[in-house]
Amino acid sequence: MLAFAWVGLWPLGCAIGPGQGTQYVFFPPLPGQPRVQYLTSFSSGMDPDSVASKFEQFVTGGGISIQPIIKPYGVLMTSNLLLVCDTGTRAVDVLDLGQQTMQHFSSAGLGRLGVPINVAQDADGSRYVTDTARDQVLCFGPAGEFEGMLDDTNPMHPTGVALTPERIYVTDLNSHCVRVYAKSTRQLLFTIPKNPKAGEDIEPGKLYMPVNLAVDAHGRVYVSDLGICQVKIFDADGKFRLAFGSRGDLPGQFARPKGIAVDQAGRIFVVDAASQTCQIFDADGKLLLPFGGPEEGPAGGAGTLNLPAAVCVTRENVAAFKRYAAPGFVLEELIIISNQLGADKVSVFGLGHQEKP
Numbered sequence: 001m002l003a004f005a006w007v008g009l010w011p012l013g014c015a016i017g018p019g020q021g022t023q024y025v026f027f028p029p030l031p032g033q034p035r036v037q038y039l040t041s042f043s044s045g046m047d048p049d050s051v052a053s054k055f056e057q058f059v060t061g062g063g064i065s066i067q068p069i070i071k072p073y074g075v076l077m078t079s080n081l082l083l084v085c086d087t088g089t090r091a092v093d094v095l096d097l098g099q100q101t102m103q104h105f106s107s108a109g110l111g112r113l114g115v116p117i118n119v120a121q122d123a124d125g126s127r128y129v130t131d132t133a134r135d136q137v138l139c140f141g142p143a144g145e146f147e148g149m150l151d152d153t154n155p156m157h158p159t160g161v162a163l164t165p166e167r168i169y170v171t172d173l174n175s176h177c178v179r180v181y182a183k184s185t186r187q188l189l190f191t192i193p194k195n196p197k198a199g200e201d202i203e204p205g206k207l208y209m210p211v212n213l214a215v216d217a218h219g220r221v222y223v224s225d226l227g228i229c230q231v232k233i234f235d236a237d238g239k240f241r242l243a244f245g246s247r248g249d250l251p252g253q254f255a256r257p258k259g260i261a262v263d264q265a266g267r268i269f270v271v272d273a274a275s276q277t278c279q280i281f282d283a284d285g286k287l288l289l290p291f292g293g294p295e296e297g298p299a300g301g302a303g304t305l306n307l308p309a310a311v312c313v314t315r316e317n318v319a320a321f322k323r324y325a326a327p328g329f330v331l332e333e334l335i336i337i338s339n340q341l342g343a344d345k346v347s348v349f350g351l352g353h354q355e356k357p
Helices: 051-060 318-324
Strands: 013-016 023-027 036-042 072-078 081-086 091-096 101-105 116-121 127-131 136-140 146-149 158-163 167-172 177-182 188-192 210-215 221-225 230-234 240-244 257-262 268-272 277-281 287-292 308-314 329-339 346-354
Touching: 023 287, 036 318, 036 329, 072 329, 081 116, 091 116, 127 158, 136 158, 158 210, 167 210, 177 210, 221 257, 230 257, 257 308, 268 308, 277 308, 318 329, 318 346
Parallel strands: 072 116, 072 308, 116 158, 210 257
Antiparallel strands: 013 023, 023 036, 036 346, 072 081, 081 091, 091 101, 116 127, 127 136, 136 146, 158 167, 167 177, 177 188, 210 221, 221 230, 230 240, 257 268, 268 277, 277 287, 308 329, 329 346
16 A cells, blocks of 8 residues: 655646546646645635635624634544644644534643643543643543643653554643653653663764654654754554655755654655645655645646644545545545645645546
8 A cells, every 4th residue: 555656846837627627736746646636725814715614604694703713733633533733822722523613622720731732532532632831731532521641750841742542642831752651641751762861972763853743553652853954663562663865945844843643554644834734655665745835836826835833634524525625536534734924824635546537
């Protein structure tokens, strides 16, 4: 499933929908075989085509304005919910695709959010939010009740967060490591690497500025290291396995890698805030396809990215976005990317393939 014959072309690609006059944005550009299509984007109730605007019309008839998404970072699709960490509103925006509602998730008192950066949600609905203003990971129960924080005996500056059935993983910029906690006790089990301060020279498994992470079904941990412009992969026990990427602005390189995700097929997705692209790699770190690009691209803004921060890849709720797909383009999974600047705060792409005639 990983051996795609994708040609990694940096520019945007456009096509006109058959007989409709509709412009579709594909990557790679035609005449190549399209693998990624830009579907839609949204940001606030002020945008006539945004999800929030449609929610507003559905819920209120257009009489009340819904708070726009100001400056998103983390994004997560779970069940029918799309969660967006909004550092501007200091809340987690919860968009219910089934009910077509949008609300802010926050708390008062000890659970008040400062600057929420990333969120992870457990199977029972419990949420874990990394907060860079509080330098803590806040834990909320299935009903949204504040339950406390992860053990923070040692000062940390948490950014990324991910879950497995038994563990909680947190990137810590303060200690240059990934902290691994037991979910049942919220106590620290170990760090990745085991000794973050060991060695002064560049070492394959050393982390410098681990900003975001993802964990796959086998427990492998994928870390975007902003300090050395690489992606580093560790096994479930924290043993270093692979690093790929280098500093630069060419396809396959990174200038400011941030959000990272991995799908069920083992493909790795990395957004870069400097090149303003998302790049897809296979499990061995080989580049498959870059897509996105800055707003001055030839597509007139559609399908471009503007200071992207995070990426989520999911097979859930694909049906909700099928109406945006080009005729004959089969959606396999959704790629959701947050943009910290510009009008389109959340961009939705579809990974898929063209049906054979």
